[in-house]
Amino acid sequence: MSEIALYTKDLSVYYGEKQAVKRVSMAFPSRQVIALIGPSGCGKSTFLRSLNRMNDLIAGARIEGEIWIGNDNICDPQTDVVQLRQKIGMVWQRPNPFHKSIYENIAFGPRYHGVRKRAELDEIVETTLRKTALWDEVKDRLHQSALSLSGGQQQRLCIARSLAVKPSILLMDEPASALDPISTSKIEELIAELKKEYTIIIVTHNMHQAARISDKTGFFLLGDLIEYDDTQKIFTNPSKKSTDDYISGRFG
Amino acid sequence: MKAKTVDRIATGVIVAIAVLILAVLAGLLGYLLVRGLRHISFDFLTSPPQTIKAGGGIGPQLFNSLFLLVLTMIITIPLGLGAGIYMSEYAKENRFTAFVRLIVEVLSSFPSIVIGLFGLLVIVNRFGLGFSLLSGALALTVFNLPMMVRITEQSLRSVPREQKEAGLALGISRWRTITQVMLPVALPSIVTGTILAAGRVFGEAAALLFTAGMSSPRLDFTDWNPLSPTSPLNPLRPAETLAVHIWKINSEGLAPDAPEIAAGASAVLVITVLLFNLGARWFGRLLYRKLTASK
Numbered sequence: 001m002s003e004i005a006l007y008t009k010d011l012s013v014y015y016g017e018k019q020a021v022k023r024v025s026m027a028f029p030s031r032q033v034i035a036l037i038g039p040s041g042c043g044k045s046t047f048l049r050s051l052n053r054m055n056d057l058i059a060g061a062r063i064e065g066e067i068w069i070g071n072d073n074i075c076d077p078q079t080d081v082v083q084l085r086q087k088i089g090m091v092w093q094r095p096n097p098f099h100k101s102i103y104e105n106i107a108f109g110p111r112y113h114g115v116r117k118r119a120e121l122d123e124i125v126e127t128t129l130r131k132t133a134l135w136d137e138v139k140d141r142l143h144q145s146a147l148s149l150s151g152g153q154q155q156r157l158c159i160a161r162s163l164a165v166k167p168s169i170l171l172m173d174e175p176a177s178a179l180d181p182i183s184t185s186k187i188e189e190l191i192a193e194l195k196k197e198y199t200i201i202i203v204t205h206n207m208h209q210a211a212r213i214s215d216k217t218g219f220f221l222l223g224d225l226i227e228y229d230d231t232q233k234i235f236t237n238p239s240k241k242s243t244d245d246y247i248s249g250r251f252g
Numbered sequence: 253m254k255a256k257t258v259d260r261i262a263t264g265v266i267v268a269i270a271v272l273i274l275a276v277l278a279g280l281l282g283y284l285l286v287r288g289l290r291h292i293s294f295d296f297l298t299s300p301p302q303t304i305k306a307g308g309g310i311g312p313q314l315f316n317s318l319f320l321l322v323l324t325m326i327i328t329i330p331l332g333l334g335a336g337i338y339m340s341e342y343a344k345e346n347r348f349t350a351f352v353r354l355i356v357e358v359l360s361s362f363p364s365i366v367i368g369l370f371g372l373l374v375i376v377n378r379f380g381l382g383f384s385l386l387s388g389a390l391a392l393t394v395f396n397l398p399m400m401v402r403i404t405e406q407s408l409r410s411v412p413r414e415q416k417e418a419g420l421a422l423g424i425s426r427w428r429t430i431t432q433v434m435l436p437v438a439l440p441s442i443v444t445g446t447i448l449a450a451g452r453v454f455g456e457a458a459a460l461l462f463t464a465g466m467s468s469p470r471l472d473f474t475d476w477n478p479l480s481p482t483s484p485l486n487p488l489r490p491a492e493t494l495a496v497h498i499w500k501i502n503s504e505g506l507a508p509d510a511p512e513i514a515a516g517a518s519a520v521l522v523i524t525v526l527l528f529n530l531g532a533r534w535f536g537r538l539l540y541r542k543l544t545a546s547k
Contacts, residue, residue, distance in 0.1 A: 054417055059345060086423025096414035099437050101545030108432070109422040145546040158418070165422050 005030040005199035011065035020046045022223040033200045035210035038220035052088040089162030093174040095154035097146035109165040128160040152183025172202040288519025306509040312468045316491040323389035336404020360398035364459040372462035383490040388464025396449045403445030407438035436543040443536030457495040465490030
């Protein structure tokens, strides 16, 4: 059993009166890929977004319960959200590079966090771009706009950008659903590679993707965590009927 | 009627409206330029006006208009940006902010003559700033500010939410995310809005009659000490702007060539606004490119 990177205890998320996530307790082991699956509106994205308190931005959203990363409770009002978010990277469904150069997209975070020397920044840019297999494609145009890249490249740049501030956990909200099959497989290869260093929690609508890349899978339905187990087990021999129905395509 | 026919009619109507607007605009501009251009000369642009004799120029007025614009923008832009950022990013949605928004709307549609009177009573008399460039700039700020606030607020709101989230998710503070991630994206529309607001400064006469005044002291264009009373840079001197000058010579001008001067001054005003627009757009694009590394 590996160590636990992050766990939640009775986590509930409300949007106004509506309870979107219902008392979910889940532990995420270090350096594994955990997939969250379930039909649209089941609360998996909301759950993911509460892990770095991104839901704070939405008016009327409220969290109850606990989220622990190491010895810090993320939900504690005393927690410095800004610092917390540095430890937890995030990647969105649609690539959202900053409207800056490729170089600046990556250097922006580390520079804010105190890396001032040009040589160090150069180094960070190169290593993160190498990690995301983007270096060879963009090394000659680092100072061009990130928006000039293709969608798949932009998404890998966004992953590189989040790696640049040295997080230990990566949250991915359907990172490949807006991409073509080739870009998707590149992202999947990348996830398999990044697993060696990072804990990756990924929301996906693509059942095959979940089966291919994840070690553990959690199935959400109407805000409840129905089943959470090894991916192998979930996809071959789920213990709940609704899980079986969902993965075999009988609803959702 | 068949959908295709309706479509054709609608297209026709829209094109006709567009042509009409263009025609009005072209006619107006053409009239102003044809009447005015032949009076414009280097001498006209630089020499001071004459009260009774013919051959006066608009030098000080042109300078006053530009200087007033700069002064107003120095006051308006930081205040407008600050308030706009607050309204879009920090203010909670409640009755108070709804009320502030309402006030801003009302203020932006205020008749400018009322603002002029307000300026006269409060800024000129109560605060004792007298008829001066500064009084004029403050009065213009009162009615430019609402526009600036709304423009900033709307431009920031139209920045995709993922941009903001991306900044915050890197552990970057809210302020830095706003200023370094969101503002560059919002910049083009903020620049456009600022140009619109600035255009009103050029054209405004009513609000300036009682604040910046209807006269200009003898200016000594070799004296650049802002504290000297004859220096063009002194913000506490009275200053008649180009728009006010046009109004004045048309209504009470004694010079025999008053109509020609008014025509020339109008053409100059239109051309100045045009040049300013082009210049500001060019500058905005340059800034945007610098900030975003785009082509």
